[in-house]
Amino acid sequence: MTIIAPNLGAAARGTAATRRMTRGANPADRAYQAVVTALALALPALLLALIVELTINAWPSIERFGWAFVFTATWDPVADVYGAGPLIFGTLASSVVALLLAVPMAFSVAIFLTEFAPRWLRRPLGFLVELLAAVPSVVYGLWGIFVLIPFLRTVVVPPLKAAFGWLPFFQGVFYGNSMLAGGIILAVMVVPYIAAVSREVLNAVPSSQREAALALGATRWEAVWMAVLPYGRAGLVGAVMLGLGRALGETMAVTMVIGNRHDISLSLLQPGYTMAAAIANEFSEATTSLYLSALFEVGLTLFVITVLVNAAARLLVWRTAPGRAVGTRAL
């Protein structure tokens, strides 16, 4: 294939002409198009099946509890009454904690890699961050249980409580398994995704932006701060939302460290629960049909939230880096 490449540049003449030339009289062409189209249609079919299946199974619960499901906090399998309030709260809260920690790091990685890092450092650093995305969730969980939590308990939390114990966020007894532990693990896990997309966004910023700022006498840092970042703002917000999408749906690592308690607490030191973790823990063991249905409704809720967040993220990223397959790979 490489043989033909060199002397054929001249043949390029825009795609419209190509299309006209190839519009298929050839039955083999039509068959080929039909096959790949059919394969592509598998995707919408899957999505549709997913939505239908979740909705049908969630229906008894939706019918029974209505909107109260989302707003109430009782999760009582004995009385067969379910409210997903704490799960939704826990999912959002752990994700927000994760983003607060992850965003500065992820943006730093992106800025460092695109603007400041010496050339020799870019590839290895990029690769390391990429590997961070390749670590399986369950391994993060294992590390969280045996390394992170003991470290938090002995080193981090005592001084934290001493200094900020009066804040509602650091009150109560520290169990180890907690919103804090869940948030930190999540932060580590979403950094590579946010960093990868931000890096693509920054790369898509035209160099004229930088050059104009530099020509006006700005330092390199000022150029980044005043020209590059504002230009990519929509895309960067999109990158963060993409990270949010990841954090919302992350399951195993969170299940292993967050404490799995149906409760709403402002304190980061207290155990919490997330929608994904509740499904992982309780799905195969729901004894009544309504219990199972409630878990499907949790799944549906989680699905709807992640779809909305991801859709928004994509539209934002596409504003600065059009058509990119955001989030399929890190860096």
Place this chain on the structure above:
Amino acid sequence: MTALVGMLSALAVLPLILIFGYLILKGASSLNLEFFLSNPVPAGQSGGGVAHAIVGSGIIVGLAALVGLPVGIGAGIFLAEYGSGRLGWTVRFVADVLNGTPSIIIGIFAWTWIVRPQGHFSAFAGAVALAVILIPLVARTTEEMVRLVPHSLREAALALGYPRWRTSLSIVVRTALAGIVTGGLVGVARVAGETAPLLFTTLGNLNFSTHVTEPMQALPLQIYVYATGPFPEWHRLAWAASLVLILLVFGLALVARRVAANRYGTR
């Protein structure tokens, strides 16, 4: 400021080094022949290995790749070659939505679709769940790779009288092959580490099993069970199994990178 950005970047990769360090520290010493070649012993006894889980993971992931890669690559080719219209936009958007769908949801989907009607847990159900995750992932990477092929190449082939399907397959796709393989490998590496979709599908097995219609153990599932268990012996096995899993996943990622680098020079 540059220093701050550099420091935060270093902080971002620190967990990777810590995790890898701990895996080696706590897992490497358990990697012996028994670990790789034997199956579990009853809880509370010492010894035993994860042969059943390693082989199980291989089978489940292999099957998922068998199902997922052709569909994903085909969909990717569609997106790149015919994806300029409304259908293309829809498929692209749906692929991205599916990519963002939590894997646990794919897991309960596979349970309702396969396990419940079939009346038994099976490796097959787990493979389907992983394939569902793989398809949109591979579709998008394939699309990107195929798009990178210069138009001139395609048009030259067409000018030489190649029909469109042959142009697409033997010129465009072949040129993009290294990239497609890379995308596929990265996708496979990612699903190989998935636990959540397997909880309600492959269930796990105490025995060595190669039958895809039966429950099967997988490495991530075994790590989850061992890590959350109370026996020090299980924890030891969990660390060792995690080290093996991560080496497999990183290995796939490295191979993928090598394939890509060979084709395109540096990235």
Place this chain on the structure above:
Amino acid sequence: MARSLLVALIGSALALPAGAQIKLTGAGATFPNIIYQDWVLTYNKQTRGVQLNYQSIGSGGGIRQFSENTVDFGGSDAPMNDSAIAAVGGNVLHLPTVLGGLAVIYNLRGVSVPMRFTPQIVADMFLGRLTTWNDPRIAAVNPNVQLPRSDILVVHRSDGSGTTYVFTDYLSKVSPEWQRRVGRGTSVNWPVGLGGRGNEGVAATVAQTPGAVGYVELGYAEANQLQHGQVQNRTGQFVTPSVESVTAAAAGAMAEMGPDTDFRVSITNPGGAGAYPIASFTWLLLRKQYADAAKAGALVSFVWWAVTEGQAVAPRLGYAPLPPALRPWIETRLKTITAGGRPVWPGPK
């Protein structure tokens, strides 16, 4: 090295007798998981052509997956209630396999003698009414213990669990407030604490959290050398959970059962001297009618083996063996299992 490994793996894969094997999958209770794993792996080794697999996913899971027909047999420490039995058309048999006690485990460094708990203390800790270890009420029954000032951190099960059922069944019997506010069930709406998954998860969390208190199956407590306390029974004695004290609890319950029993009896908070109050049978759930006679026959043979020969390992693993008087009753029940209208098991050889 890598090559020989591959050869060995392929070899072992090919060495499996293809097809001829009967595979049986069961899932459910974690409470008996230690002995079930032992039984299953031992039985697989000594019986040609049968391969059993048991996965501990919680008793709630055992009942659910059994009812969904996704497993060949279930395991549960909580009997199915009448509506759950009606939901499967009555096609279920509860067969007791062993007895187990629940240990109240805790993590208090520096406390070397077993703590003593009254029923009220246990209930109040799990209701969130007792919050520190050096509370005077705890001190009153533990005069010889130097109690730490630390907080009481309650750890419970996050999954649907028969262990939880037994524990909440006990608490409902001893505490009217518990009965009113929480009730009994495989999953309940816990007033306080955090959840661990499975007996393993609770044991692990307690072991890693100073000041924690939780409940696990006795075998787990012993296997992990977790600190566990004595609980006061109805006669006022503080009893250490052990094979003997659990057996004593069963003895009382036997009197209430007859040959026609469906085995669904609660033995928590029994009378009788030396009886440990938080104990229970654990059951295997089998169908009365199976589709596949070969599978059903193999399964029943295994169950019979487990309730006879298999009982020998029970004490070593921290379980109390079944009272021998139960055997003929179980035998009668197993003989009623049919496939295609025919009994699958003629009785012991």
